[in-house]
Amino acid sequence: MAIDVLLIGSGGREHALAWKLAQSPELGTLYAAPGNPGIKAHATLAMLEVADHDAVLTFCRDKAIGLVVVGPEAPLVAGLADALEAAGIAVFGPSAAAARLEGSKGFTKDLCSLHDIPTARYRRFTxxxxxxxxxxxxxxxxxxxxxxxxxxxxxxxxxxxxxxxxxxxxxxxxxxxxxxxEIVIEEFLEGEEASLFCLCDGERAVFFGTAQDHKRAFDRDRGPNTGGMGAYSPAVSLSEAQLRRAMREIIEPTMKGMREAGAPFKGVLYAGLMLTETGPKLIEYNVRFGDPECQVLMMRLKSDLLPILLAAAKGDLSSVKADWHDDRALTVVMASNGYPGSYDKGTPIAHLPETGDDAMIFHAGTGQMDGQLVATGGRVLNVTAMGPSVREAAHKAYEIIGEVRWDNGFWRSDIGHRAIMVEDR
Structure with missing residues (x-):
């Protein structure tokens, strides 16, 4: 029986999820609220006020929604998953209590302290x-x-x-x-960063890929921190031994700690790691897919995404195993000039090139104005490509960028540079 799905969100992460969900033979109708022009190619857009939980519940009942996938963190912290679960609607995403892992850095640091999870030394201040x-x-x-x-x-x-x-x-x-x-002040950790993703059902955590993000705005990791200027997958810096250690010393104690706190974690747990000389340490948790890491994960995922997310939502991942393409995936964020500071909105995007089966342009901050595609956000487009190596995936992504016609955009020219250096050794 086909499953009708409601996807919450409007960014590049949600476009990647919509693109992958739309490929499922188990999918009935895919709705997205509010979506964006890129998502519209894969889903029926619904003008729902996501903060109005009653409106979301009414929509789900009217459309007989079988699964709600919550993309961004804010609705999760605000308790949307709680409202849906209380109404008997399957939802992929944690409760508000479990979403504190992202909603409160102080909560997470205290959890690490209580359960001996390796992380930076810290103090909290009010x-x-x-x-x-x-x-x-x-x-x-x-x-x-x-x-x-x-x-x-x-x-x-x-x-x-x-x-x-x-x-x-x-x-x-x-x-x-x-x-x-409140703020948290913590020691600066030295090492290479990596992102580790796990799907969780409250009891168990199932490995769901790695990636490496590029947070700084400009080439050579300079400039202010952003939401992410690009990513590639898998993270070459994270060895199998380090991965096993991170699962054992960070992910598993977190799952146990959240159960003991009365807030079992369901959804995707995204651990930002620092690979130090003494082993992996937790930088922070996110309780949703990373953006732009989701884009490269969805490109590499060989398995059908829909039954995997449904299994997590229903609390049983015991028989789930994700299969991945061997190729590398890389995404480059095209951002509005001025980001992450102030930037002009409504600038026209004159042309987007066609992409093949091994590349996609995911819309992150776009809209329509008088029939013209325009940039509405700071991070606007995610140009994503696959290749046998990071170098080849990067070459393909930058070739596509060269065909985009958008005068107000900027991007980093060195996404994946560390991985390419490793490949060249």
Whole structure:
């Protein structure tokens, strides 16, 4: 029997999920709320107010939705999954209590402390004067994190004391959302970063791929932190031994800890790792697919996505095993000039080239204005390609970018550079 699905979200991650879900032979109708022009090619768009849980429930009942897939973090932190589960509607995504793993960095750090999960040393602060005093005798660099959701931009790696003080003030003055009630100050970890994804059903965590993101805005990892300027998969920096250790020392204790806290985790658990000299350490958790990491994961996923997500939603991943293409996948984010600061909206995208079976342009921040495709967000397009090597996937992605006609865009020209260096050795 075909399953009708509602996908929540409007970004590049959701376009990648819609593209993959639409390939499922088990899919009936795919709806997306609110979606975007790229998602419209795969789904029926629904103008739902996602923050209105009653409206979402009414839509699901009217359309006999068999599964809701929640893409972004904010609806999860706000309890959308709780409302759906209480109404007997299967939902892929954690409860509000479990979503604290992303919604509160302080909660996650305390969980790590309680269960001996390796992470950076830290302190929590609820006011600026105490936080400012605490860094007086600290060496630099140091990491300042706004406690709540900040769209991927609430983390500052302070190279100087002046940078640290400015970041503390910015957090408490509300630069990363509402005025900050709390921040976390933690040690700076040295090493290579990697992203580890697991699908979870409350009891077990099933490995679901790795990737490496590029957070800095400009080439050679310079400039401000962003929501992510590109990614590739799999992460060449994460060895099999490190992966096993991360599962054993980080993921499994987290699952156990969340069960003991009365908030068993269901959905996708995304662990940002630092691969230090003493082993993998947790940087932070996200409770949804990464963006743009989801784009490369969906390109590489050989298995049908729909039954996998449904199994997680129903609490039984015991028979699930994901199969992956051997090829590498890489995505380059095309962003509006000025991002992650202020940028113009509504700039025209004059032309997008056709792509083959091994490439896609995922829409992240686009809209329609008077029949013209326009950029509406900071991160606008995710040009994604596959290849036998990271170098070949990158070459293909940048060839496609060369055919895009959008005057207000910029992008990094070195996505995947570390992996390419490893391949060239």
């Amino acid at each position: 006011n600026a004067p105490d936080a400012r005093a605490a860094i007086e005798d600290r060496g630099m660099p140091i990491v300042i994190k706004a406690d709540g959701l900040a769209a991927g931009k609430g983390v500052t790696i302070a190279e100087t004391k002046a940078d640290a003080l400015a970041a503390i003030d910015a957090c408490f003055e509300g630069e990363f959302g509402g005025p900050g009630a």
